[in-house]
Every structure is written in C-alpha cells, then in structure tokens.
Amino acid sequence: MVATEQPLLQPFPAKSSAVESALSSGNGSHNPEAFRQALNKVLYGRSFYIPSFDIHRGVSGLFDYGPPGFNVKSNILKLWREHFVREEKMLEIECTCVTPEVVLKASGHVDKFTDVMVKDVTTGAPYRADHLVKDYCNEKLEKDVTISAEKAAELKDLLVVLENLSIEDLGMKIKEYGITAPDTKNPLSDPYPFNLMFKTSIGPSGQHTGYMRPETAQGIFCNFNELYRYNGKKLPFAAVQVGQAFRNEISPRQGPLRVREFTLAEIEHFVHPENKSHPKFSRVAKLEFLMFPREEQVSGQSAKKLCLGEAVAKGTVNNETLGYFIGRVYLFLTRLGIDKDRLRFRQHLANEMAHYAVDCWDAEIETSYGWIECVGIADRAAYDLLAHSEKTGVALVAEEKYAQPKEVEKLVITPVTKELGPAFKGNQKNVVEALEAMNEEEAMKMKATLESKGEVEFYVCTLEKNVTIKKNMVSISKEKKKVYQGSFTPSVIEPSFGIGRIVYCLCEHCFSTMPSKAGDEQLNVFRFPPLVAPKMCMVFPLVKNQKNQKNQQFEEKTRVISEELTSCRIDHDIDIKGISIGKRYVKSDELGVPFAITVDSETSVTIRERDSKDQVRVSLKEAASVLTSMAEEKMTWQDVWVSFPHHSSHSSPAADE
C-alpha cells in the first residue's frame, strides 16, 4: 500500500441492524459507547492490552499485548499461516524493519506517505487536518438543529469525499468553516504534508538516512529475483511476510485501532499480467457474502449479498486471482469468529485507487467505531517491481517460452573489419566496440547520414576523440527474427492484513455481557472459537478448606493432568485460588477460555463448556486426550456431549463451595 491507500475509518458509519442487535444483546443498551466501556473494562482490566510503558506515562498510540491478548493474536497468526501460507505453499521470508532511504524513495514513501497536518499558531500543537474537518461536520450534523437541509447535505457529501481532498481544499474548508484548534480555540496554520515514517540514521557517520518500514511489502519486492529463482523460475507464486510496521501518526485516536506500531501480514502474489485465472477459484466461486461494489457506493445504496463466482464473471471483481483471495479472506475471517453479517468487501472508488492499480477491495468489519478496514486486497499490476527496477537498473522480470514464436524486428550492426583494420590500426578494437554499443536511435541516424553523405563523424569515448566512419566500414540494418522466449514484469496481487485491527474487531464480535443469576453483577464472556482463545482450558482443583487432606490429593491430580496437557501441547492454566469453582468459571469465561476441567474426585473430573455451560464427567485418565481431540478438531463439544455422562452443576461437589 502507498499513501493514497492508507487505512482510515471509512465514512460509512451508518449502523446496520446487525450491529444494533449485537450491541443490544451485548449489554442491554443500544449505545456503542456503553458497549465499548464494558468491553474496555475487560480488555484493560484482564491485561489483553496494556498502554506501552504506562508507568513512565508512555506516549499515545503505542499498546502492548498482555498475556491473553498476545495469545489471541498468536493463534490468529497461526491460523493465518495454515490458511494461506501452508495451503498455497507460499514462500515466507523475513526482512528488516530498518530500511535505507533509497528503497523508500523508489517505492514513493519518502515523497508521498503523508498526512495533512495543521498547527495551533500559538501553542504549536499539531492536529490532523481531516480529523478537524470531520469532527466539525459530525458535530454540526448531530448538535446544530438550526442548519438548513442544504447545509446538512453539503456536510454529509464532504464527509464522503474527505479522505481524497487535496491539501488546498482542506485548507479552504478550514477557513470557510472557521475551524480553530479544539483545545485552545486559537487559529490554525495553513495545512501541510507530514511524512508518517519514523526517521533514523544508520551507522555511526550520520550519512545514511533510514526509516522504520511503513509496510513489509517493499522487502519482498526487492527480493523478487531471489524468490523467483528459489521457486525454480515458476510463476505464479506468492511470497509473504509477517512483521512490525511503523507509522508516526499525527494524533492517534481509537485505542488499538490506530497505533504507531503494528503487525502486518502481507502476501505478494506474482502472476502473469495476461493470465490471472486461478486453478482453485472454483472452490470459492459459490460463496455468497456482503459485497459493496463501487457503483452501489456512488449511487447511495448499501452493501448486498453477492455470489463471488458471479461477481468475477460479470467483471465486478476484475479477475479470478483477486476473486480467489477475496473468497479465502472471507473464509479466514469467519473461521476466526468474525460475524459474517458485520463483514463486507468494499471496492475502492476510482479516485481512491492509485493510478496504476487495477482493482482493490477492502475487507471491512463493523464495530462500535463504525466500519474498519482490516484487509486490503489489491491488484497493483507491475507498479512495484517497475519502481524498484527503474531506481536500481536491475531487471525484476520473469521469463516465458512463447507457445507460438513471435516475430520481432532486431537491430543488427556489423562492423566490416577488413575496412576498419587498415583505417584505424591499433584503435580498431575501440572503434568496433563503440559502433556495436550504439542504441537503435543512434544507429539509424548514422545509417541515414552514411546513405546521404557517404561518411560521418563518430565520437569514440574510449579514444576521447572523433573518427570518420565511411559507408563501407559498417553495415546497419533491421532484421526480422523469430523469438521463442522473452521476459515480462509480473503483476502483483496483494492481500495485506492489519493483524492488530483483526484482533480488536474479533474481541468486539466475541464479547457479550449478561447479568448474573442473582442479578447483582454483570458477567462478561468472550465467545472466542477454541482455536483462537487465549487458552484451550483451565484446570481447577476443588478446594474444600484449608486443612482438608483431599486438597493435596486434588492438587496432585491437577498437576498430573497439567503435565499430560503440556505433553499434548495444549495451552492451559491452573487456578488454585481458594474461591468457589463458580467464581473461577466466571473469571475463566471473562478471559474467553472455552473449557474448564474441575478436579473434584480422585478418579474423575468434570469438563465444562463455556457457552452452553454444559458439563460432562470424564475419567481422570481420559481428560487430557478429550481436550487434545477437540484442540486437533477431531472431536467437537457436541461429540463429547453425546459420548460422556452429563454432569449437573447442582449435584456437583463444586456447587457446595
């Protein structure tokens, strides 16, 4: 992605009925702010996120992942690698974050990766110009009952195009509306571009400017020749990279959605520009999901359910490979637990796309902040490889054998040595080399002069002087030749995943709250699918009372189960806090752990499922293997439920606690 495409909150915040009901089922209120408050209480209270370097007061826009947040993120990446990298045998590589300036000059980031900034003329406080205009419009529309229908329409239109306004237009709007600095009401400076890259200096001399990469893609483009060779010179192939990227945001807002450092997972799929069919497209062609083509956006309609195969057939989606990735992204996100009714694929408007891009679709997920771009899927044509090729002089091309030989005209320069020898003697070699080195334009000009005048003055740079070339000394012609192979610059289709945004959106979609049975407190649950949850299970030894002999036995059994789970590679935790099992379930649900094993006897345990709250009784020996079967997706909870005796919590020793 380059500057024109950088992710922004999309100006389509109209709440669908799906999000409304999710919000209301979530916390009994239609208020996204209240929903977010309840969510944040858990996200920060249970250390999913920690503001970075908080004890030092840190800086805004930097967040750490605490233990459960890290685990969710890490599980998402594990599934990502399975779903994309292993499935398609993609080549995964790892490039450095520190990037020399010349690379980002070539890619366009040094010149164009900017946001528009204004400053408070008195205090110097910086603001993003588009944010101020956006806030002004929203506030007017929400709070000013006096504005005319005409004015309201103008502001709404402005919100839609805001992202693509020029610096000059942004400046005019700020003047026209009399927008001032929000904190001081002071006047604002004229807007100017601010480069979003973190700048540094490489090496001790201070001569090599470097930047922290704003995306991972450029490292892949620079390595194209190595990767193409590694792949046995076969196309198409894809290379991927997962890693940190950095954007020095002017004024980060929206918590973990807009941060200064984040994890990207980018796929660069290299394909022949004249053949973008995909052998596995048929596997996704029947999928139906919410798509939001350009036309629907421009004509004020909303996203609608389309069949992917038809969208490609009709040309709504430019080609099969782009369509294949859109389908695979849909399958990936819904497998994680993203609600398919709050996921749409929005096509970029013509003026949103870079001039070289063929087609581009964003996977957007609806949250309490509105629709958030989480994945961009773009056909970028040959732009990136050509840009690096131009700057370096290194060809970044693939080779092909033609099915039919092609006829091409080729320049042929034949120096006639028997004439050149006597004329130039010891200098003959220099003259011959200079003649052969002429490009087409120079050669054809010489040919014309020789034909009209019989001779020509010719500068031989290795001799540092002009010599006279006569007509009989060189033959210049263009000949038709059959060519059986050639080279071309591959097109790049790029699905680019903002992993941190996906983590946050997933947390929103999986979160819900409900009152406790007694009605005295609010219970929080993350309904993460088992593969994504921070842990697969918790293990609780029943604690009778401090002096009870059985406590030790239960703890001993707990240790045995835990070691078995570890050897089966099942992530789990033990909670031996002497509070009731019921309270431990509440804590475990709040973390989103799908299963809990309670050790309440010397021979058997109960296994409880988070969402149904159902429990089965399983022998001590079988406990770890039941969990392993579910972790490896060989068994579902439904299978377990029909295979083992049910256990009612009311009859359980746990209920005594």
Add this chain to the structure above:
Amino acid sequence: MVATEQPLLQPFPAKSSAVESALSSGNGSHNPEAFRQALNKVLYGRSFYIPSFDIHRGVSGLFDYGPPGFNVKSNILKLWREHFVREEKMLEIECTCVTPEVVLKASGHVDKFTDVMVKDVTTGAPYRADHLVKDYCNEKLEKDVTISAEKAAELKDLLVVLENLSIEDLGMKIKEYGITAPDTKNPLSDPYPFNLMFKTSIGPSGQHTGYMRPETAQGIFCNFNELYRYNGKKLPFAAVQVGQAFRNEISPRQGPLRVREFTLAEIEHFVHPENKSHPKFSRVAKLEFLMFPREEQVSGQSAKKLCLGEAVAKGTVNNETLGYFIGRVYLFLTRLGIDKDRLRFRQHLANEMAHYAVDCWDAEIETSYGWIECVGIADRAAYDLLAHSEKTGVALVAEEKYAQPKEVEKLVITPVTKELGPAFKGNQKNVVEALEAMNEEEAMKMKATLESKGEVEFYVCTLEKNVTIKKNMVSISKEKKKVYQGSFTPSVIEPSFGIGRIVYCLCEHCFSTMPSKAGDEQLNVFRFPPLVAPKMCMVFPLVKNQKNQKNQQFEEKTRVISEELTSCRIDHDIDIKGISIGKRYVKSDELGVPFAITVDSETSVTIRERDSKDQVRVSLKEAASVLTSMAEEKMTWQDVWVSFPHHSSHSSPAADE
C-alpha cells in the same frame, strides 16, 4: 542486558579437537575459512540468507531470512516456546519496539549503551577501537616472527582483557602501538563513546525523542505490576517476549552473527530474593556438560565437564533457579542439533559483570569464528525493577505474608487538637497536616528540641510561614509493632537468547560436504533434525519423459499426497522439475530436508531418509500418515525402517533416470 554485558566474540578462539574434526570431516580440510566458504555458498546460494535490499546495494549489517532460513528460524522459535513457555506456563507478552527516551534513561541505555569509536582524522571513516587493537594483536601474533616472547605474552594478555578496557586505556594502546586507519593508514582520532541505539522522534512535534529498543526486557520490567496482578499475585513467575531488537553497530562484521537488527527471546523470571530454590531442579541436576567457571578461566585452564547438581551444591553456580535455567538451555540447544562437544557454559569474570549482578553464565557455541555467545543467563537481582521504580515513583514490588510476624519500630506522631485548636484557630488543619507529614528524621529532631527547649519554630508550607509549636501540642514517639505482611522487590533471573546467532551456529553444526560417488562434484548436506528442518519432506513425481502418459498419473498422485500432507499440517514442497530423481535428492539434501517421497508407481511410493539415504516402500495411502507420525515424534525413522519393506535405489525406476 546493559552495555557492559553486550555480546562480543569471546577471546578464547583456541580450537578444540571437536571443532577440528568437524571441520575436517566437513570438507576434508582443517581450514575454517574454506569450511565457511563452502557453507556460505549454500547459505546464500539457496537463499537461507539474503543481504537486505541487495538490489539497492543496501547497507552492511542487515540480513533477510529467505524461505528456508525463515523456516529454520521459525521452527527454532516454535520449539523454544514449547520448551520454555508452555512447559513452565510463562506469560508471553509483546511490547513495542519504539520506546520513549525516559524508559531507556531509567534502564541506563541512554547513558551507557555504547561502543568505543575512533575516526580516520582525514576521511572521517569510523572504526570500533577494540576491533583495531584486536586486529593489531592478532596480526602481530600470527605474522610477525620477530616479536619477543615477552611481547607476545603482552599481546595475548591484552586480547583477554580487551573487552573491559576503559576508553583511556584503549586510546593509550592505539598510540603506543601506532595503530592507524586500516584503509588509508591515516592517523586516528582519540576514542570516544558512540551510543548504539537507533534514535528517532515520536509524534509530529519533534519534542519526544524515542529509540528502537536495544533489547526486549525493559517492556517486561515496565509491565511488572500488570503481570504480577495477572498472575494472581503469586511468585515466582516468568514473563517472556520474542521480538526484534536494534543496535546501530559501528562496523558490523562476521555476517549474520553481528547485525543491526535481530530477534531476541528473553525470559524474565521473578523470584523471592531470599528463596531461589527451584521445585524442578532435581530434573536437571544429573546433567553433565562443559562448564567454564571463573576460576578455570583466570588460571588458564579450559572448560570441563561438570555435573550441574554438584556445581550448584558447591556454589559454583549461585542458586538453583539459575542452575535450572542453565540445564534447560543445555537441553534446548542440544535438542535443536547443537553439538554438545562444541557447547560450553562460561561464567562471567568478576569484572565482566555489572556491579548489581549476582552471577552470570553464557551459553557459548564454537564455530569457525570461534566461541560465540548465544544465550546469556544472569541473576540480575533487583536492579531493573528498582531502576524503573526510582524514575517513575511507582512501586514495583511483590507482597508476602510472613510465616512469623516481624516486630518493627514505627514512628507515631499524635497532634494534640485541644491545644492546637485555641492556638491556631482556622489554621489548625494546616498545622496538623504539616506535623503528620514529617519524616522520621524531622520528627525526631523536633522531639529533641521540644524536650530540651519546650518549643520549636516550625514551617507550615501550606501557610507559607513559621509557627511556634509547644511541647504539649504534639506527642512524638516510636512504638514497636507486630507486622504480618510486607512487600519486597523480586529478583530477576534472565535467560536471554540471541535467536539469529543460534540459527547461524546451528547451520554450522549441521553442515557437511562430501564428494559425489563419481567424485566429480561436492555434495552438501544440512543434517537438521526433522523438527528444525526447513521442510519435513519433498514430494517428487517420477518424470519418465515429456510425452509419457504416466507422468500425468504421477503428478495427480503427487497432488493427492500433497493435499493429505497439508491437511496433516506437514510442511513440504513438490519438485516436478524434469531432472533425475538422484539430482532432486541432491538438491533436497542441500536444503536439509530430512525425507523425500518419490511417486514412482500408481499404488506405492518410496520414502527416503536424508542421512542414511535408506529407502522404504509404502503404499500411497499410508505415505502422509507415516510422515505425520514422524513429525509428531510418535515414530522415528528406525521404527519406519523396521515396519516397511526396504527399497534399494538400484532396483528403483528412479535409478533409470
């Protein structure tokens, strides 16, 4: 780690017999340079490493991992997480690389994370001062036959202490030996410290200096309170982080061993300072391996095999927890494929350790570059938590209940309101607060004055004036109290892994070359253990000839096996290049892939093991499950070898090719 401990090549390059024989068995030569040349040809030729941004000519000290290098690294990290994080239920977190200056001020990096630099006085070219002195010593010792035994001894001694020389001493040595700039022979500047952190600016105002973190540990220390709370306020516990770290090296040398950006995996184990026993120490106590205690180094002996349990019992290793981690690191590295005879644990010399460190051991691996520090295992006491606590004013402590209540003396200040009221009226509250706010020293001084003089002048800052306090207005005493609980700053035991160094050292230990049967070429093999290898297996369809019908059938079967392997999560590749199976084996061995499946019939395949070159014949249907059993370590190759019919390559259709 802070500056004084940063990893350096250790000055103990004496080759052991183990490395000599490895080098000679490797390439038939005792020459480490030749060994490295052969290794590098494969490492760069097969894209394990790619110099970063090579087409742009890049900058030195930055390397990318190409596909096979990435896979080896990724498998090492997977095993690392299993061996440490899952086994000990450590808390994994992820902090940002961008770090505000205040954090690294507190940790000491802004002031002390430096190398000593000199410049060519004419060209300004920068050099590391210790490198120049080291090169001078080595060259003299190797090439100058005229130097006296006395001088030789002096230079050898200097090499040993070089790492700990002060700037002044380095400057004196450079002057004394007349060392000049290596490229120009120009004189050198006086040496001065150069900070190794990449500096940047956070936010648009330019007011917030930031650095790219030089290690991951500080993020964990800053989050101690969150993690302690998350862990249910129980000690000991460990938090870990894996991520990029950055050091702006003055002049990087030694390829991927000294780079400007690298992956660290750091464990911070928090433990009670008065109880560093470890419940699982007995599991590693019987291990024996090469250790190199301080005394042996100082007295010129070499590393020797010690029993870990005895080393802890005798106090050679300071405590059980430190010893436990040393043992676990040994098990981890040897499981990866590091040769135990070229691995030693070297204790830091007294002057090598930071003043606050209790004990520190480096896992060093012997390579063609000498002994390389790959893991540092340090007991850092309370230093890091105290440093951040002091700077922020935030207590970073754990709580404890005492087994026996402790008796402590407490200051008690009791203002007598019935005397103060009439004397100060409306100001009474200010006076009371000021009296109660006195610290112990102030209070005891007032008590003494009141007792000797009966009254005292006392400044009340909220009134901004002195008042007169009389003896009857306040009672000051010290009382003995029983205290049942308290807080303390935990000690930190830190195993810190340089993952990139481990990757490179593993490549050296696994690499060997041998002449082909025909003797006409050199064959290269990486003997990576299956869990670490870039891929688990290759799949080769036999290619009879271009027109053969069977080719299609073989390719179809290959596709089926590949899909089965994918669904079993086995990383593999298909090679359908129309060259002989023998040549495909050679290519696969060179990548270090342990198994190859050759599809040479419609009903069965052969499976070949890399190191023995043995082959078995297995039915098409069983192929994927045999590989899966080996990948999950449920079967070894030995098990497979006794379970399936053997296949001789001479009787195979493959041999026809």
